[in-house]
Amino acid sequence: MGNRGMEDLIPLINKLQDAFSSIGQTCNLDLPQIAVVGGQSAGKSSVLENFVGRDFLPRGSGIVTRRPLILQLVNSKAEYAEFLHCKGRKFVDFDEVRQEIEAETDRLTGSNKGISPIPINLRVYSPNVLNLTLIDLPGMTKVPVGDQPQDIEHQIRDMLLQFITKESCLILAVTPANTDLANSDALKIAKEVDPQGLRTIGVITKLDLMDEGTDARDILENKLLPLRRGYIGVVNRSQKDIDGKKDIRVALAAERKFFLSHPAYRHIAERMGTPHLQKTLNQQLTNHIRDTLPGLRSKLQSQLLSLEKEVEEYKNFRPDDPARKTKALLQMVQQFGVDFEKCIEGSGDQVDTSNLSGGAKINRIFHERFPFELVKMEFDEKELRKEISYAIKNIHGVRTGLFTPDLAFEAIVKKQIIKLKDPCLKCVDLVVVELVTLIRKCTEKLTSYPRLREETERIVTTYIRERDSKTKDQVLLLIDIELSYINTNHEDFIGFANAQQRTAANATKKRAMPNQVIRRGWLTINISIMKGGSKEYWFVLTAESLSWYKDDEEKEKKYMLPLDNLKLRDVEKGFMSSKHVFAIFNTEQRNVYKDLRQIELACDTQEDVDSWKASFLRAGVYPEKDQTTEGNYAMNPSDTVSMDPQLERQVETIRNLVDSYISIVNKSIRDLMPKTIMHLMINSAKDFIHSELLAYLYSAGDQGSLMEESAEQAQRRDEMLRMYHALKEALVIIGDISTTTISTPVPPPVDDTWIAKEPRYNIILEKFTRLT
Numbered sequence: 001m002g003n004r005g006m007e008d009l010i011p012l013i014n015k016l017q018d019a020f021s022s023i024g025q026t027c028n029l030d031l032p033q034i035a036v037v038g039g040q041s042a043g044k045s046s047v048l049e050n051f052v053g054r055d056f057l058p059r060g061s062g063i064v065t066r067r068p069l070i071l072q073l074v075n076s077k078a079e080y081a082e083f084l085h086c087k088g089r090k091f092v093d094f095d096e097v098r099q100e101i102e103a104e105t106d107r108l109t110g111s112n113k114g115i116s117p118i119p120i121n122l123r124v125y126s127p128n129v130l131n132l133t134l135i136d137l138p139g140m141t142k143v144p145v146g147d148q149p150q151d152i153e154h155q156i157r158d159m160l161l162q163f164i165t166k167e168s169c170l171i172l173a174v175t176p177a178n179t180d181l182a183n184s185d186a187l188k189i190a191k192e193v194d195p196q197g198l199r200t201i202g203v204i205t206k207l208d209l210m211d212e213g214t215d216a217r218d219i220l221e222n223k224l225l226p227l228r229r230g231y232i233g234v235v236n237r238s239q240k241d242i243d244g245k246k247d248i249r250v251a252l253a254a255e256r257k258f259f260l261s262h263p264a265y266r267h268i269a270e271r272m273g274t275p276h277l278q279k280t281l282n283q284q285l286t287n288h289i290r291d292t293l294p295g296l297r298s299k300l301q302s303q304l305l306s307l308e309k310e311v312e313e314y315k316n317f318r319p320d321d322p323a324r325k326t327k328a329l330l331q332m333v334q335q336f337g338v339d340f341e342k343c344i345e346g347s348g349d350q351v352d353t354s355n356l357s358g359g360a361k362i363n364r365i366f367h368e369r370f371p372f373e374l375v376k377m378e379f380d381e382k383e384l385r386k387e388i389s390y391a392i393k394n395i396h397g398v399r400t401g402l403f404t405p406d407l408a409f410e411a412i413v414k415k416q417i418i419k420l421k422d423p424c425l426k427c428v429d430l431v432v433v434e435l436v437t438l439i440r441k442c443t444e445k446l447t448s449y450p451r452l453r454e455e456t457e458r459i460v461t462t463y464i465r466e467r468d469s470k471t472k473d474q475v476l477l478l479i480d481i482e483l484s485y486i487n488t489n490h491e492d493f494i495g496f497a498n499a500q501q502r503t504a505a506n507a508t509k510k511r512a513m514p515n516q517v518i519r520r521g522w523l524t525i526n527i528s529i530m531k532g533g534s535k536e537y538w539f540v541l542t543a544e545s546l547s548w549y550k551d552d553e554e555k556e557k558k559y560m561l562p563l564d565n566l567k568l569r570d571v572e573k574g575f576m577s578s579k580h581v582f583a584i585f586n587t588e589q590r591n592v593y594k595d596l597r598q599i600e601l602a603c604d605t606q607e608d609v610d611s612w613k614a615s616f617l618r619a620g621v622y623p624e625k626d627q628t629t630e631g632n633y634a635m636n637p638s639d640t641v642s643m644d645p646q647l648e649r650q651v652e653t654i655r656n657l658v659d660s661y662i663s664i665v666n667k668s669i670r671d672l673m674p675k676t677i678m679h680l681m682i683n684s685a686k687d688f689i690h691s692e693l694l695a696y697l698y699s700a701g702d703q704g705s706l707m708e709e710s711a712e713q714a715q716r717r718d719e720m721l722r723m724y725h726a727l728k729e730a731l732v733i734i735g736d737i738s739t740t741t742i743s744t745p746v747p748p749p750v751d752d753t754w755i756a757k758e759p760r761y762n763i764i765l766e767k768f769t770r771l772t
Contacts, residue, residue, distance in 0.1 A: 013133060013289055032289045033070075033133050034201075034281060035163045038174035038186040040139035043205035046236035047174065048136055050274040053128040053248045056081070056094040057136070058102050067105050068119040068163070069136040076125035084121035097122070115152070117159045130282040134172070135163060140185040157189070165193050168292055170285060176206040177216045177233070181225055201284065202231035203277065207265075208258060209238075215264035220272065232280060233265065233272045297731065304727045311724045325707040332446055333697065336456060337689040339442040344682060356607065358438050362682070364607070365430045366674040368614040373423035374666055376623050384658070388412055388651045409654050409661075410486050416662050417482050420669055424475045431677050432468050435685065436461055452697070452706045459696045463688050464681065471680040478672055482665055492667075494660040516543045519615040523548075525593075526581060526600035534602070543619050546584070559593060566592075568616055568623045571600055580609045584621070 013032060036044045045057040048071060058065070081091040083100060091097045101120060108116045115138055138156050164171050171194060173186035181187070190200045204216055218224040220233050235255040237246055252274055259269040270276070343358035356364060391408040439460050446453035488495070519541045525548075526534050537548035537558060545563060550556040565588050571581040585598035593599045603609045613623070697706065 032168045032170070032285065032292050033135055033163075034170045034172050034285055035135045035137055035160075036172045036174060037137055037160055037164065037189060038139060039176075039184075040141050042139060042174045042176050042186065043234075043236050044136060044139065044174045047203060047205065047234060047274070047277070048134065050234070050236065050248060050252065051129060051132065051134075051278050052094075052124050052126060053252075054094040054124075054126075055242070055245075055248070056097040056101075056124075058098055058105075065136055065138045066109050066115045068117065068138075068159070069101065070119045070121045071134045071136060072121070072123040073129040073132040073134075074123060074125045075127065075129055075131055077127055079126045079128075081122060081124045084123075115155055115159065117162060130278050132278065132282050132285060134281075137163065140189070160189060161193065164190070167199075168288075169199065170281075170288055171200045172203055172281070173200055174203045174205060176209075177204045177219075178206050178209045178211070181219060187225065197228040199288075200227055201229045201281070202227045204231055204233045205236055207233050208235050215262075217264040220265065220268060229284065232277045233259070234274050234277055235259075300727050300731050304724070304731065307720060307724050307727070311720060328449075329452070329697070329707055330694070332449070332452060333456075333689075333694050335445060336442055337686075337693070339445065340438065340689055341686055343438050343442060344686065357441070358434075361434050362431055364611070365427060365434070366677075368611055369430065370423065370427045370673060371670055372610060372614050372617060373426060374420070374670065375617050376423075384412070384416075385651055385655060387415070388654050388658070392651065392654070409657050412654065412658050413486055413661050414483055416658065417479060417665055420482075420665070421476065421479055424479065424669065424673060425472055427673055428468065428471050428475060428677060428681075431681065432464060435464050435682070439464075447712075448709060449707055451708060455697055455700050455706060456693070459693060459700065460685070460689060464685055467681045467684055471677055474676050474680055475673065478669065478676065482668070486661070488661075490661075490664055492660075492664050494656065518542060518618050519612070520552075521612075522552075523612070524579060524602040526579075526602050527596075539601075541615055541619055561592065563619055563621055565590075566621045568613060568621060569598065570623075577602075579603065580606045582609050582613065584616075585624075 036048070038044050045065065049055055049057055051073060057069075079092075081094065081097045082089070083091075083104070085104065086100070091100065101122070104120050105116075108118060119135070137160055140153070140156055140160070142153055163169055171190045173184070173190045175181060175184040175186050187200075187202070191197075194200050202219075204219055207216055210216065216233065220231050222230045235258050237248070237251045241251060255273050256269075259265045259272045265272060344362075346359050388408060391411050395407050439457055443453045443457050446456060487493075517540060519539075521539060522536055523539045524534050524536045537550065538552045538554065539546065539548045540554065543563075545560050546566075547560040548558050550558060561584075565586050566584050567587055569583040569585055571583045573580055579602035581600050581602045583598045583600045584592060586592050589597070591597060601612070603612065616622075700706070
């Protein structure tokens with residue numbers, strides 16, 4: 001029966017395979033096994049049937065084995081078969097086994113001779129078998145048949161390599177004796193993955209079908225194309241015997257008689273035949289398992305250690321224990337608060353390197369998105385001058401005014417301040433959206449308790465919505481405070497005396513630091529294919545110009561564009577484009593770049609577009625004004641009456657005063673808005689989570705229902721415990737067996753130097769070497 005302890009070793013591997021399969025885990029152990037490879041109709045299936053002593057495999061022409069069949073043979077007093085996909089059902093009639101294999105194969109591959117790498121697991125119990133695990137693989141083919149795909153050869157090859165490439169897999173290379181051994185597909189693919197021949201066992205079939213006067217003695221004596229583990233010859237039943245339902249036991253007796261009576265094989269008859277092959281495979285698989293046990297034990301131990309920490313929590317786990325539920329609730333709420341604060345304030349652990357989120361995104365809203373919204377509504381020059389003109393005329397009434405009325409200044413300033421309400425409220429809304437997203441992200445750790453997660457999200461989101469209205473009230477109060485008193489004594493206000501010189505002062509101020517770099521980064525210039533196509537460049541924005549280079553080394557400058565008279569314009573995203581686009585154009589209708597009136601610049605995300613726009617604002621390049629108002633203004637001739645020189649001077653004076661005062665208000669609002677939102681909403685939410693959330697959760701409902709586990713969490717815990725116990729049991733079994741098993745060493749490398757002296761072997765050897 002082979003080595004001592006082998007009765008336990010192979011069933012151990014079967015037990016591990018079934019244990020991990022039953023819980024849907026593979027453990028990535030690469031358990032030792034034997035893969036049967038060979039060409040179509042090489043006799044692989046017949047060899048396996050001879051082992052079992054029963055007809056149970058599909059037969060026919062072409063590719064018959066179309067899915068890997070993991071065949072576990074177990075020595076037992078009773079004789080029956082079981083499929084892993086038909087748990088609890090015992091097959092006593094082996095014709096039904098064949099039908100089930102065919103049905104299960106067709107279920108995945110259809111009836112068009114297609115193949116699938118998903119295996120069928122079959123276990124056969126019989127007193128006529130030795131403990132053995134084999135994998136019957138599809139036969140290698142060259143030409144597609146029927147509806148098979150054109151790459152069927154490569155599909156089968158890839159499937160075989162999935163199994164035989166693993167070091168834990170022994171290779172049973174089946175080759176018919178009535179073909180040229182140098183052309184053996186099985187030996188060729190085995191040599192690719194096992195060039196030293198440490199894992200390859202050769203099987204020669206159809207010895208009884210060789211031409212009269214020829215034999216395979218040199219092959220079986222391991223003289224021709226020698227293998228380290230040698231060759232074993234077998235004689236299978238012919239197609240006529242199979243059709244005639246010849247009993248396999250009778251066939252085995254005929255095989256024995258063939259070897260004893262054949263003059264070329266009688267001296268090695270004891271080392272030939274199916275029984276000897278089965279015994280050899282049993283011994284070699286046992287030895288192979290024994291050799292791989294140290295590595296197997298190491299993998300099991302490492303996986304056991306990785307599960308120890310989580311399993312420790314589950315060992316004495318009682319789902320309905322009130323103390324456990326209370327402790328878990330406190331821990332979950334505390335962790336939620338810590339996670340929320342880390343997301344807002346920033347943290348070094350688990351940093352997201354792909355997207356902005358949490359506090360970083362809110363910071364962008366405060367300092368890029370909100371200032372941009374303010375500037376967008378601020379610069380509508382033509383409409384503003386028209387309003388100032390009407391205000392001055394209406395204040396003077398029927399009289400012609402000699403002095404610039406300060407009431408006109410106050411009326412225009414208040415109207416401009418009121419316009420700040422929309423961008424301020426929009427800023428609050430953007431922060432609320434980000435906070436709600438952040439809460440959902442932080443509650444992901446509560447997935448194990450669905451009700452707790454749902455209630456936590458509801459309570460905190462409701463609180464933020466309440467703070468939203470209070471924050472907006474405070475923001476509107478800030479605007480009302482600005483409206484309540486126009487402080488013309490502010491230290492930054494230019495005053496009436498300096499109003500006329502404002503333009504010159506601004507120009508000087510703008511050019512104070514011409515070489516200051518405001519931003520660097522990659523942008524794509526969208527140009528039609530006729531003019532060269534879109535290209536990506538490295539852009540450098542300063543206070544005076546926009547330059548682009550070939551790459552970020554900034555050595556090869558492609559172009560430099562002065563910022564004078566430039567403005568920004570939104571561009572709709574293309575139908576087939578994934579990029580977000582904005583444009584730069586010259587207000588004096590001049591070409592911006594080459595013969596282009598505007599250049600379109602593309603970014604990967606809308607956030608990048610907003611960020612670049614904010615950078616252009618710092619450089620003094622503003623969005624274009626709303627064309628609707630200008631169009632309406634142009635279409636009303638009665639409104640386009642030219643102003644007299646005195647009125648023009650008054651309009652210019654008030655325009656400069658308004659510009660000065662509104663910039664003071666904007667500066668104040670830009671500073672106060674983030675502070676107001678932080679105090680009334682974000683910091684308040686943090687305090688609420690730390691101090692009041694737990695009380696709200698207790699008042700929301702029964703603690704038991706809040707801490708009720710999800711079905712997925714319970715299943716995961718059960719699977720983990722089963723895996724843990726399976727690993728522990730496997731380690732105990734391996735520990736017991738490895739100390740009692742005696743292994744046989746792998747045969748030494750074959751000495752084939754004598755082949756050079758035999759010219760008749762050289763031709764065949766050279767032919768095989770060329771093929772491989």
